[in-house]
Amino acid sequence: MVETTIEPLDKTINELRVSPAQHLHGDFVDAGVSGARGVRVREEQFLTMVGLRVPIGSPDRERLAKVLGTELPARCGEVAVGHDVAVLWLSPDEFLVISQNVAGSTLVSYLRAGASEDGVAVLDLSANRTTLRLEGASARAVLEKGCPLDLHPRAFAPGTAVATSIGRVPVLLWKVENDSYRILPRASYADFLGRWLIDAMAEFKVSGSG
Amino acid sequence: MILISCPDCGSRDETEFHYGGQAHVPYPEDPNALTDEEWGRYLFYRENTKGIFAERWVHSSGCRKWFNVLRDTVTYRIAAVYRTGEPRPTLDGGSQ
Numbered sequence: 495m496v497e498t499t500i501e502p503l504d505k506t507i508n509e510l511r512v513s514p515a516q517h518l519h520g521d522f523v524d525a526g527v528s529g530a531r532g533v534r535v536r537e538e539q540f541l542t543m544v545g546l547r548v549p550i551g552s553p554d555r556e557r558l559a560k561v562l563g564t565e566l567p568a569r570c571g572e573v574a575v576g577h578d579v580a581v582l583w584l585s586p587d588e589f590l591v592i593s594q595n596v597a598g599s600t601l602v603s604y605l606r607a608g609a610s611e612d613g614v615a616v617l618d619l620s621a622n623r624t625t626l627r628l629e630g631a632s633a634r635a636v637l638e639k640g641c642p643l644d645l646h647p648r649a650f651a652p653g654t655a656v657a658t659s660i661g662r663v664p665v666l667l668w669k670v671e672n673d674s675y676r677i678l679p680r681a682s683y684a685d686f687l688g689r690w691l692i693d694a695m696a697e698f699k700v701s702g703s704g
Numbered sequence: 705m706i707l708i709s710c711p712d713c714g715s716r717d718e719t720e721f722h723y724g725g726q727a728h729v730p731y732p733e734d735p736n737a738l739t740d741e742e743w744g745r746y747l748f749y750r751e752n753t754k755g756i757f758a759e760r761w762v763h764s765s766g767c768r769k770w771f772n773v774l775r776d777t778v779t780y781r782i783a784a785v786y787r788t789g790e791p792r793p794t795l796d797g798g799s800q
Contacts, residue, residue: 657766
């Protein structure tokens with residue numbers, strides 16, 4: 495049995511860490527647009543992300559569901575919300591567990607305790623991706639400049655997350671609520687995608703209230 | 705641009721996929737027993753069908769799973785999509 499103690503995220507360590515888009519934080523603030531056609535972007539730093547691979551039909555799915563507080567998502571786009579975690583569907587046997595409050599090491603040990611079978615993989619991937627939050631009435635219009643998906647609410651409802659690309663950058667796009675998106679690019683793409691978003695937001699600054 | 709219907713993710717743009725060539729090419733049971741010519745045929749020789757062609761695709765910027773597609777190489781019309789390991793479906797009305 496793996497020891498599972500809850501340790502809160504160490505905030506003092508976070509102050510020493512540098513996130514992949516940290517150098518753009520000032521530019522993000524400057525690029526923000528307010529008003530009726532407003533759109534803002536910011537980086538949500540250091541979210542905990544744990545990669546989870548579970549074979550289809552494995553009995554571990556139920557054990558992991560108890561640990562997570564939710565069933566694993568069953569189909570493309572589904573986001574399952576559990577105890578302090580959200581579970582994104584990446585493929586039939588691959589999931590990404592995201593948490594704001596639980597440390598990666600804690601989450602990994604909990605999930606490993608719920609996995610008994612061969613073929614289950616639990617890995618802390620927190621440093622793999624960063625999270626950009628795009629919000630505002632024009633957020634969809636900004637994304638539509640570079641995303642091949644249909645982002646109309648009819649096809650892409652709040653609480654949906656899919657793997658796609660934005661400005662040719664492979665990302666996970668998670669519509670948290672109406673007019674509020676989490677974009678998860680790999681860390682090395684954060685600079686390019688951050689600048690791409692700033693550029694895509696510029697027209698609303700000109701035509702809007704600024 | 706064609707739309708390809710991934711068995712897991714639904715209809716997506718062709719740019720999210722990569723092509724994997726002809727489907728249903730079995731790996732030799734005993735590769736060591738093959739002559740160089742037979743091995744060369746296994747590696748490099750493929751059908752060049754005009755019409756319905758069974759081919760492999762991978763949804764590389766989505767679920768990263770391989771699957772099979774029956775596609776008309778003349779019209780690009782996709783006649784069927786099925787998972788890896790499933791038998792090639794027969795098309796009603798024959799190939800067009």
